[in-house]
Amino acid sequence: MNLNKDDTIDGNALSDTETAINTAEAREYLNTHQVLPKPKWGWIICWVVIVVAFPLVFSNNKILLSIAVFGMIVAVGSLGMNILTGYTGQASLGHGFFLGVGAYTAAVLGGTSSNGSDLLGLNWSFLLWIPAAALVAGLIGAIVGPLALRLQGMYLILATVALVFIGLHLFSNLKNVTGGQGGRSFPAPNLGELNFATGGSIGPFFFNRDQLYYFLVAIILIPVALFVRNVMNSRAGRAFMAVRDREIAAELFGINLARTKVAAFIFSSALAGMTGALYSSYLRFAEPTLWGVNLSLQYVAIIIIGGLASVSGSIIGALLLTALPQLVELLTGSNPWQINFFPFVTSEVGARGLSTSLFNQLLYALFLILFLVFEPGGFIRIYRRVQIKLQKYLATNRLEQ
Amino acid sequence: MITFLQLLISGLALGAMYSLIALGITIILQAGILNFAQGGFMLVGAYLVSWLAIEQGWNFFLALIASLAATVIFGMAFDRFILSRLNNQNQFSVLMITFGLNIICEIFVQATVGTDLRSNGDPWGKAGFNIGELRFNLNDLLAIGITGILLVIFFIFFKISKQGIAMRAVALDFEAAAAVGINVWRVNSITWGISVAVTTIAGVFLAGFPHSLEPGLGNAAFKALPALVLGGLGSTTGAVAGSLIIGLTEVLVAGYGETVNKFIPIGSGVQAVAPYIVLLIVLLVRPQGLFGRKGVERV
Numbered sequence: 001m002n003l004n005k006d007d008t009i010d011g012n013a014l015s016d017t018e019t020a021i022n023t024a025e026a027r028e029y030l031n032t033h034q035v036l037p038k039p040k041w042g043w044i045i046c047w048v049v050i051v052v053a054f055p056l057v058f059s060n061n062k063i064l065l066s067i068a069v070f071g072m073i074v075a076v077g078s079l080g081m082n083i084l085t086g087y088t089g090q091a092s093l094g095h096g097f098f099l100g101v102g103a104y105t106a107a108v109l110g111g112t113s114s115n116g117s118d119l120l121g122l123n124w125s126f127l128l129w130i131p132a133a134a135l136v137a138g139l140i141g142a143i144v145g146p147l148a149l150r151l152q153g154m155y156l157i158l159a160t161v162a163l164v165f166i167g168l169h170l171f172s173n174l175k176n177v178t179g180g181q182g183g184r185s186f187p188a189p190n191l192g193e194l195n196f197a198t199g200g201s202i203g204p205f206f207f208n209r210d211q212l213y214y215f216l217v218a219i220i221l222i223p224v225a226l227f228v229r230n231v232m233n234s235r236a237g238r239a240f241m242a243v244r245d246r247e248i249a250a251e252l253f254g255i256n257l258a259r260t261k262v263a264a265f266i267f268s269s270a271l272a273g274m275t276g277a278l279y280s281s282y283l284r285f286a287e288p289t290l291w292g293v294n295l296s297l298q299y300v301a302i303i304i305i306g307g308l309a310s311v312s313g314s315i316i317g318a319l320l321l322t323a324l325p326q327l328v329e330l331l332t333g334s335n336p337w338q339i340n341f342f343p344f345v346t347s348e349v350g351a352r353g354l355s356t357s358l359f360n361q362l363l364y365a366l367f368l369i370l371f372l373v374f375e376p377g378g379f380i381r382i383y384r385r386v387q388i389k390l391q392k393y394l395a396t397n398r399l400e401q
Numbered sequence: 402m403i404t405f406l407q408l409l410i411s412g413l414a415l416g417a418m419y420s421l422i423a424l425g426i427t428i429i430l431q432a433g434i435l436n437f438a439q440g441g442f443m444l445v446g447a448y449l450v451s452w453l454a455i456e457q458g459w460n461f462f463l464a465l466i467a468s469l470a471a472t473v474i475f476g477m478a479f480d481r482f483i484l485s486r487l488n489n490q491n492q493f494s495v496l497m498i499t500f501g502l503n504i505i506c507e508i509f510v511q512a513t514v515g516t517d518l519r520s521n522g523d524p525w526g527k528a529g530f531n532i533g534e535l536r537f538n539l540n541d542l543l544a545i546g547i548t549g550i551l552l553v554i555f556f557i558f559f560k561i562s563k564q565g566i567a568m569r570a571v572a573l574d575f576e577a578a579a580a581v582g583i584n585v586w587r588v589n590s591i592t593w594g595i596s597v598a599v600t601t602i603a604g605v606f607l608a609g610f611p612h613s614l615e616p617g618l619g620n621a622a623f624k625a626l627p628a629l630v631l632g633g634l635g636s637t638t639g640a641v642a643g644s645l646i647i648g649l650t651e652v653l654v655a656g657y658g659e660t661v662n663k664f665i666p667i668g669s670g671v672q673a674v675a676p677y678i679v680l681l682i683v684l685l686v687r688p689q690g691l692f693g694r695k696g697v698e699r700v
Contacts, residue, residue, distance in 0.1 A: 150688060151684060169671065173668030362505060366501070
């Protein structure tokens with residue numbers, strides 16, 4: 001692959017372009033000197049088969065399916081976080097607030113208001129409330145974004161922390177929207193006869209709740225991931241990265257700093273809003289305290305552990321950290337042999353000592369610190385290093401033969 | 402009027418406690434690190450005092466000294482073995498590491514002691530005296546007094562002592578300080594030691610009457626952040642002034658919030674967010690704060 005790239009920079013190839021007047025010649029030139037790698041159809045088909053087959057094979061495995069669904073939902077938000085922090089370099093701890101905004105937009109637009117309760121609910125279709133959640137969160141991002149223009153580094157982090165605390169206050173006081181301290185339930189998507197809350201059949205096939213959510217989320221995540229990847233390979237994406245690497249130089253190149261930063265903010269918070277809507281819907285019920293600083297920190301942990309400024313890193317990080325709680329459950333006694341691999345963790349509820357949920361948070365924080373100290377490039381960098389080592393090893397073996 | 406004066410006293414006391422935390426953060430901030438783990442250190446320190454004094458039956462002051470020693474060593478070790486490894490990395494990584502440590506401290510306390518409310522183990526408890534209708538709690542007065550004494554010591558230490566001058570030199574330019582023969586690692590360790598010690602003292606006072614010790618205490622360190630920005634990030638005078646304002650704001654809002662709520666719907670529990678609203682306003686109107694210099698960037 002590297003060899004191909006070198007070919008295109010070759011001096012001969014450049015002079016070829018000038019003489020390629022004939023369109024047929026030009027097309028032939030483009031075909032032989034492609035800069036962008038050709039799509040590898042074999043891999044793409046492989047992945048499509050895996051993604052589609054997964055929920056069908058594990059149709060009754062609730063744990064695996066819920067990890068996949070939550071992981072993919074969180075991946076959408078991590079992509080948003082990565083746009084802001086990984087690509088544009090604007091460190092923020094305000095993601096939890098935007099998730100909450102998205103969730104409550106969804107709740108108000110899609111929820112039902114039963115008699116006797118003050119909860120607002122307009123009972124719209126999910127085809128409206130999912131985009132609306134992104135839209136409202138994006139709008140609020142557009143209001144907050146200009147604030148970010150004046151602030152850098154620490155100041156921005158402090159401002160976003162303040163935003164989260166103010167958001168928590170709003171969420172716990174707007175009782176009509178959020179249900180106050182008691183929390184509220186969130187709507188499930190509904191498509192004609194098909195109810196996502198209970199599962200249903202499409203044609204002759206029956207799908208349960210988790211499978212339906214799985215396909216819905218996959219249909220959202222894949223275009224979002226491709227979109228982010230393509231944007232980051234474009235002029236706009238390079239502008240984001242230029243702002244991250246050196247603001248003054250970026251401005252000198254003619255990049256509009258204000259517009260780029262606000263765009264990153266809007267983009268990021270819109271994705272967070274969408275995640276909030278999907279997450280709360282799959283969770284069914286949530287209290288206002290959920291959308292706090294710790295939630296924001298989880299997204300930071302995800303993109304650092306997965307890999308900053310990397311689309312696949314965000315997705316891998318989201319899946320890994322969503323699988324972590326289940327893995328802990330499995331290793332602390334919920335396995336077929338009933339063995340607790342971590343004797344210092346108690347799985348009893350309400351007991352003093354390191355409960356599984358605390359152990360979970362502990363692992364989160366530990367992983368965050370370990371990755372920052374030893375591998376700031378995240379999981380994706382480890383993967384690349386292993387890949388390169390493997391390639392070198394194979395290449396030397398081939399030479400020896 | 403009596404209510405107002407009463408609120409004024411407790412506001413000043415709260416501000417004094419915040420200013421100890423804010424001062425601790427400021428010292429480390431001058432070395433270029435915004436420490437989110439300050440709350441975690443405070444929590445561990447205060448719980449250690451309480452555990453030694455109540456469960457182990459130690460004298461309170463002995464417990465305090467032992468706890469100070471333990472947390473100071475903890476803070477120095479954190480700086481030496483973790484933070485100094487990534488000296489040349491960006492601000493964001495360092496900040497997130499301290500945030501991670503904060504969570505680990507909270508979990509440690511919850512796992513070992515539990516989430517129940519408990520006493521901080523101080524011998525004065527709810528002692529105090531009345532002047533007219535005004536009530537003076539000993540805890541509040543001690544907090545104000547000790548903060549005042551510590552502040553004076555600090556200013557003398559920073560302006561006059563050799564160590565203090567070395568600390569300022571390291572804050573100004575790490576490499577130049579190393580070049581003129583200052584042992585920067587030792588100076589950094591001392592910085593962390595002082596910062597953590599001050600914070601532990603603040604934690605003990607914060608858990609005194611009328612409050613009690615609980616795992617949520619660590620959040621008080623978050624309230625020192627608005628105080629820092631209000632005073633100007635990196636300015637010691639600013640940290641103290643900002644903390645007093647934030648402490649007063651919080652207590653006054655708590656006292657008059659219900660009355661205001663009848664006219665303007667601000668919701669209940671506004672005192673918890675009032676500091677952050679102040680923070681946002683300051684960042685929008687005057688990002689350098691009250692005492693900060695314009696254009697100073699510790700990014």
